[in-house]
Amino acid sequence: MAAVDPCYWYLSQIGVEYRLGGEAMSEYRVYCLDQQGKSVEVQEIAASTDEEAIRQARALKGLRQCEVWRGHNLVAKITDFSLVS
Known part of the structure; x- marks a missing residue:
């Protein structure tokens, strides 16, 4: 397993x-x-906007429900994947 830069890890945890x-x-x-x-x-x-992150989450295969978080902020709850091709 590759070493993780502690500064990068911290920034990703707080959603920077x-x-x-x-x-x-x-x-x-x-x-x-x-x-x-x-x-x-x-x-x-990784995504440039919340909407892009939601689109990426919807594209994940085999999910029934999920939550999308940016740092400590809940971005979306997704429960309907039936529209995903």
């Missing part, structure tokens, strides 16, 4: 934006939930 190829990006976490609403899996994604 960073630049990737000139575009401002934010770190998001997608918490996949079971039927009781308990977190069973976490996936990290």
